[in-house]
Amino acid sequence: MLQWAPYPFIRITLSLIAGILLYFILGKDFRYSTEVFAILLLTYIAVAFYARKARKIPVTNAAGLLGLLCFLSMGYVATQWHAAPNNSKHLLHLPESPAYYTGVVEDYIIQKPGYQNTVLQVQQVQVNGQWQQAEGEVQISVPHDSDKAYELSYGDVMLVRGAPQRVEAPANPNQFDYRQFLANKGIYYRHYLQPLQFRRIATAPPNPLLAASIRLRRNIDKLLRERVGKGQEYAISSALILGVKDELDNAIRNAYASTGTMHVLAVSGLHVGLIYLVLLWLLGLFPPVRRQRVLQAVLVLAFLWTYAFLTGLSPSVLRAVVMFSMVAVAAAIQRQTNIYNTIAVAATVLLLWNPYNLKEVGFQLSFLAVLGIVYLQPRLYKLLEINNWLLDKVWVYFTVSVAAQLATLPLGLFYFHQFPVYFWFANLVVVPLATAVLYTGLAAIVFSWVPGLGWLLFSLHAGLIWCMNGFNLWVQRLPYALLNGFDISQLQTWLLYGFFFFLILFLALRKLRYFALATAVVAVLSGQAMWETLQQKEQALLTLYNLRGVTGLALVQGQQATVLADSVLQQDESNYTYNVQPHLWQLGVLQPEFAALAAEPAGRATYAYSVLPDSNSLLVWRGQRLLLLSHPPALQSKAPLPVDYLLLRQNVRLRPQDLQSYAAGKIILDASSSPWYRRRLHQQLDTLGLAYYDVADSGAFVVKLR
Structure with missing residues (x-):
């Protein structure tokens, strides 16, 4: 019991x-x-x-x-x-859009290619010529084309012309819901600003302590850039020590994600735990008398909170610092603490501070990983008894990695749809290397003023990062290094955790009923998987995706699919990965075929596709006829040409009367055309009384066929 x-x-x-x-x-x-x-x-x-x-x-x-x-x-x-919607002064409740608004920058400045992102806490809005108080957060993007490192700073009070826009819903099926992601942070609006659309009118940091912390982090980041260099070594150094990931490119991100070592780049519990262990080892050299214990606790708290201050008081670090601070205080007063109670207290404090932390992926993963390490790792470690010191340390790292991976496995499949096969091997090497990188980096920062020693430490620090990057890139190239395409629902995620829970209860309490419950959960999951597979075998869909500046559509039949798109989409991996791939995975399609819109299909295609003499094209698939117009139509017919769908793309030049040459069931506009072109065409189609569907405004166009 x-x-x-x-x-x-x-x-x-x-x-x-x-x-x-x-x-x-x-x-x-x-x-x-x-x-x-x-x-x-x-x-x-x-x-x-x-x-x-x-x-x-x-x-x-x-x-x-x-x-x-x-x-x-x-x-x-x-x-x-x-909850922001419950605040009567929130922007959500404004009767009309404001012409101007003022607010203060209350978040970090994130560097992006050509622009910078931050969050503005709104203070006042001008509606109908009258200024009034208002509240709410707006994610703003400002152009970054000057020599300044940052266009804005924490605490800048801004005057902005124009109204912020509500964050849009996902534009394609099963796409990452960025609107919900921001809503969990209390952000419901975005605003892409032009150079003359905003002006700094004052400086009033809402939190002076956080302002000082961000200034310190910027100075240290500048030091790392100067002493480590501007390549990937600097990017990893800044991410691992300070949590600044602005300079990480997609290649290195994918390498760490594919090997299951991305957690070393997220300044969180791992980094705080490493610092805590070193402090305990150093302070453990002194006699354990009461006065000494109190002094140790004071020093540990001072070092931990100094590190949190150095990293900009990021939420992930604060979670870990709160937890280890409680452990340090309990040790000082010789209070026998239960680690599970300590974890629970930390979670309670953070959830009372902001209940929406519960929806944060980082919050969920960090606490589950800690619970997995605390409970599973000692039990996995006892499975083997190793007398060799080095092999024993390897076994410890291995069991820690496996415990954390098992605890976060269902969430990893749900959020990221992938599983790094060699995580156990990669972590055996990367975690010790990351530990050395962290220690040498902190030491290099502290002794950067010492001639010779600072150069030596920074050189060692950069060399270790080079080795860590090279190792991850090598592991990423191993066969079957990453299994992806997993698509599980929230219910299936809960069922997986239910299976782990009942299995752990069975192993701990030796009660057969828990094994029966675990078996029942597996049966439910298996039944769901079989039913889903049967449904996918019978499916047939035509989907035109919302892809900015590009035309892309998928023909899905069973668990096979062909993606017809402009060649630009195949060259832009991130565009495909973010907008198209999640939907195909949801449909059970792991490896679709790709074909260019500009060429007719080769081999045994499941569709008919012809490029017409006027350079437009006609697609016929499962009885559906789709005419794609990207050039002025030059073919004339005596009677209106019957097609099911008429796609107007790439700002095709045509006269409104040209559309009357087609007996189209529906006219479709996609996001390959410019906004001004689509707005003009809306007016013309409304005047002619023709039905149309704008993918850029309404999201992907999906046709389910029998």
């Missing part, structure tokens, strides 16, 4: 999480959460007071249950208070 007594904070945290999830399910439908919380709290106080006097188990149990219900209600109320 499970004993909950040693884990009081786990019950509290689970109740708080249940309340947060309840709000996500009910939303604004329930308006009396504060009153319910007050009633539960008063009832709990009364019952708890009575339980202390009565000393009866049923009354004590009732008080405990009421206490958990209070935390459940607290989670609901805290989430309701943090």
Whole structure:
């Protein structure tokens, strides 16, 4: 039987999480959460007071249950208070779009090619010529074409002309939902600014401590750029030490992701834990008397929070620092702590501070990885007894890596759709190298002013990064290094964790019923997989995707597909990976065939595609006729040409009356045409009374066929 007594904070945290999830399910439908919380709290106080006097188990149990219900209600109320739509002053509730607005830069400045991103906390808006107070966050992008390192700084007060736009929904099926990602951070608007559209009018940092931290991080980043260089060594150094990933290119990101070592570039629990272990080793050399323990705790806290300050007080570092700070304090007062309670306390503090942390991928992965390491690693380690010191250390690293990977496996499949096969091997090498990179980097920063020593440390630091990069690139090229194409639902993710949970209970408690439950979960997952495969075998879809500046469509039949697109799409891997690939994976298509729109199909194609004499083209597939016009039509017919779909692309020049030459079931405009062209065509089509569908405005055009 499970004993909950040693884990009081786990019950509290689970109740708080249940309340947060309840709000996500009910939303604004329930308006009396504060009153319910007050009633539960008063009832709990009364019952708890009575339980202390009565000393009866049923009354004590009732008080405990009421206490958990209070935390459940607290989670609901805290989430309701943090939800931006519940704020009457929020931009969401403005009756009209503002002509101007002011706000203060309240986030880091992220470098992108040609522009910079940050978040503006709105303070005032001008509506109908009147200024009024308003609240809300807007993600702004400003052009970066000057010699300055940063166009904006934290605390800059900006005057912006124009109205921010609501973040758009995903433009293609199963595409990453960036709108929801920003909404979890309380951001519902974006604004792409032109050079003369904004002006800095003041400087007023909302948090002076964070402003000082960001300035320090910028100075250290500048030092790394000067002493390490401007190549990938600098990019990795800045990412690993400071968490600044602006200079990482896609090739090196893919290498670390493919080997399962991307976590070393995310400044988080690993880095804080490495610093904590070194501090414990150094301070452990002193005698463990009470005064010494207190001094040790003070020094540990000072070093940990200094490192958090150095990294810009990023949320991922703060999570880890809060957790290790609690461990350090408990050790100082010789309080026997349970690591699970410590993890639960840290999670409770962070969720009360911002309940939407629960939706953050980093929050989920970091806590699950820690739980996996804490619980699974000791049990995996005991499976082998190794007497050799070096092999024992290798075995420790191996079990830590496997434990963390197992704990985060379902989430990794759900969010990233891939599994790095050689993660166990890569982490054996990369984690020790990353440890050395972190230590040498911090030492190089501290002693950068010392002639000779600073140069030596920076050279060693850069050399270690070069080795780490080379190793990852080599592992990435190994056969079957990365398995991708996994597409699982939220329900399947929960079922996978349910399987792991019941299996762990069976191994820990030796109760056959838990093994039966784990088997039942596997049966459900297998049934879902078979049903999904049967459905995919019978599917047939024609999909025209929303791809800026490009035409791309997929012909899906069963679990096979052909992607017809401009050659530009095949050259732009990120465009295909972000916009098209997730949908094909969802349909069970792992390796589609590619064909260029400018050429007729070769070999045994499942479709008919002809390039017409006027350079336009006609696609016929499963009885559907799609005419693609990218050039002025030059062919004339006595009667209107019957086609199911007429696609106008690449700003095709035509007269409105030309469209009457076709008996088209629907006219389609795609994102290969410019916005001004599509707006003009909207007016012309509306005037002619012709039905049309604009992919750039309404998202991908999907036709399901029998």
